[in-house]
Amino acid sequence: xxxxxxxxxxxxxxxxxxxxxxxxxxxxxxxxxxxxxxxxxxxxxxxxxxxxxxxxxxxxxxxxxxxxxxxxxxxxxxxxxxxxxxxxxxxxxxxxxxxxxxxxxxxxxxxxxxx
Amino acid sequence: xxxxxxxxxxxxxxxxxxxxxxxxxxxxxxxxxxxxxxxxxxxxxxxxxxxxxxxxxxxxxxxxxxxxxxxxxxxxxxxxxxxxxxxxxxxxxxxxxxxxxxxxxxxxxxxxx
Numbered sequence: 001x002x003x004x005x006x007x008x009x010x011x012x013x014x015x016x017x018x019x020x021x022x023x024x025x026x027x028x029x030x031x032x033x034x035x036x037x038x039x040x041x042x043x044x045x046x047x048x049x050x051x052x053x054x055x056x057x058x059x060x061x062x063x064x065x066x067x068x069x070x071x072x073x074x075x076x077x078x079x080x081x082x083x084x085x086x087x088x089x090x091x092x093x094x095x096x097x098x099x100x101x102x103x104x105x106x107x108x109x110x111x112x113x114x115x
Numbered sequence: 116x117x118x119x120x121x122x123x124x125x126x127x128x129x130x131x132x133x134x135x136x137x138x139x140x141x142x143x144x145x146x147x148x149x150x151x152x153x154x155x156x157x158x159x160x161x162x163x164x165x166x167x168x169x170x171x172x173x174x175x176x177x178x179x180x181x182x183x184x185x186x187x188x189x190x191x192x193x194x195x196x197x198x199x200x201x202x203x204x205x206x207x208x209x210x211x212x213x214x215x216x217x218x219x220x221x222x223x224x225x226x227x228x
Contacts, residue, residue, distance in 0.1 A: 004157070033215070043158075043203065043218045056215060091157055100145035100207045101165065104216060106157030 004107035006092050012113045018080040021110045024073055025094030033104060034067055034077050035091040043091075049075065050097060082114045121204060121222040129227055134191040136222040138204030139184075145209045147180055148216065149189050152201045161189075161202075166209065194226045 005024040013019055025032045033048040047057040049069045057067070064083070069075040079086055089111050093104040122137045138147070146165045150158040164171045164180045164187065171178045177190040191198055201223050205216040 042220050045215055045217070048215055093157070100209075100214060101163060102207075103148060103160040103163060104158070106159070108157050109155075 004092055004094050004105055006090075006107035006110050008110060009108060010111045010113075012115065013082055014115055015083055016081045017114075018078065019082045019086075019112060019114075021077040021090050021092075021112070023075045023077070023092030023107060025075070025092070026105055027073065029094040029096050029105070030072070031095045031097040031102075032069060032075050033093040033095070034075070035093065036088045037091060037109075038088045046077070079112075082112075084114045087112055087114050121202070121219045123222060124220070125223045125225070127225040127227065128194055130194060130196055132194055134194050134198070134224055134226070136189045136202050136224070138187045138189070138219055140187075140204075140206050140219075141185065142206075143209040144182070145207045145214075147178075147187050148205045148207075149176075149178060149187075150203045150205060150218075152203065152221070154200070158203065191224075194224075196226050196228055198224060199226045200224060 007022045031050045034046040035043055037043045046059045047067045048055055052069045065079055067077045089109045091106050091109045093106045095102045095104045120139050128134050144166055146163055148163045149161045151161055152158045162173045162178050164178050166182055175192045180187045201221045203218050203221045205218045208214050
């Protein structure tokens with residue numbers, strides 16, 4: 001398996017622009033997680049899906065952020081409009097969640113810079 | 116505040132030495148996991164220890180768990196330069212249902228030749 005695939009790997013955009021990050025989880029996994037990592041705040045869980053349904057979006061910073069999972073093999077995280085403080089590395093992770101003992105497999109991340 | 120707090124924040128050792136990192140957490144857990152992150156990469160799962168386990172080994176890794184103190188330690192024996200990375204603990208709460216992982220702040224390990 002190719003692992004979790006994220007695109008783009010790097011994104012540079014201007015403030016106010018819409019940004020869409022994409023993720024393809026590992027085939028057969030039933031859960032997908034979006035994280036944001038910065039030096040100041042560390043690794044933060046933004047939202048996670050189980051069987052394509054959003055379970056916990058309490059980490060989504062504000063209404064500018066939205067995430068979708070239209071099917072088991074694709075998810076998007078959208079920021080509209082983007083702001084400089086959104087600059088971070090965004091990770092997608094997937095897992096086969098059965099019970100509480102599961103490990104997460106992370107993608108390589110998307111480094112977002114908003115100028 | 117973070118569920119998991121690693122200690123120390125940074126650690127520098129020489130190749131061949133052992134590295135010990137600690138993690139403290141606040142709530143009752145189902146299991147605790149350790150992950151490694153190389154610079155510019157995603158996190159990689161290393162080992163999982165359940166709340167009813169006290170110690171677990173995997174290659175050069177040894178993890179202990181003390182639920183009475185709400186703490187865990189990760190020992191890397193005979194360290195190598197390739198072990199240079201950040202190490203994170205993550206906890207799954209004991210809620211009876213599958214729940215999200217909560218990651219700590221991480222320990223940056225530097226192994227020099």
